[in-house]
Amino acid sequence: MLSDEMRQKLIESALEARHWAYAPYSGYTVGAALLTASGRIYDGVNVENAAYPNTICAEQVAVFKAVSEGEREFIAIAVVTSDGGAPCGSCRQVLSEFGLETLVLIADENGNLLAETTVRELLPNAFRADWIKKSPFTPEGDFPEGTSTGSV
Numbered sequence: 001m002l003s004d005e006m007r008q009k010l011i012e013s014a015l016e017a018r019h020w021a022y023a024p025y026s027g028y029t030v031g032a033a034l035l036t037a038s039g040r041i042y043d044g045v046n047v048e049n050a051a052y053p054n055t056i057c058a059e060q061v062a063v064f065k066a067v068s069e070g071e072r073e074f075i076a077i078a079v080v081t082s083d084g085g086a087p088c089g090s091c092r093q094v095l096s097e098f099g100l101e102t103l104v105l106i107a108d109e110n111g112n113l114l115a116e117t118t119v120r121e122l123l124p125n126a127f128r129a130d131w132i133k134k135s136p137f138t139p140e141g142d143f144p145e146g147t148s149t150g151s152v
């Protein structure tokens with residue numbers, strides 16, 4: 001389990017990172033701090049874009065930073081916003097890829113822990129790799145007859 005000390009450290013890391021959030025359009029700055037099984041902490045902030053759909057969430061930045069460093073097992077992620085907003089659906093899906101038991105700590109800008117949950121609780125019946133294995137498509141890309149592959 002996560003110690004109270006580590007809980008606090010993650011929230012503080014997320015608070016610290018939040019200062020670097022790039023949110024000129026929404027003004028809604030988010031900081032995240034992800035603890036991996038190796039004991040390292042990867043932080044992240046939301047990065048908005050004038051072309052809105054290109055915006056990326058703080059949680060995803062933290063996850064992608066960790067994964068790009070070879071990390072695959074996550075213990076907990078702290079998310080800090082002004083009002084204790086919860087991770088969006090897209091972030092829940094990204095987190096689910098690496099484990100449903102990852103703890104999710106939701107805190108406000110004063111560092112108050114408002115909720116502690118898991119990815120499993122946040123995203124019931126998550127879409128997982130198991131579903132892909134149930135697909136009728138083979139890994140070699142051998143599509144069943146009558147299925148459009150997009151080619152002509």
Ligand SMILES: [Zn+2]
Nearest residue numbers: 057087088091
């Ligand atoms: Zn998100």
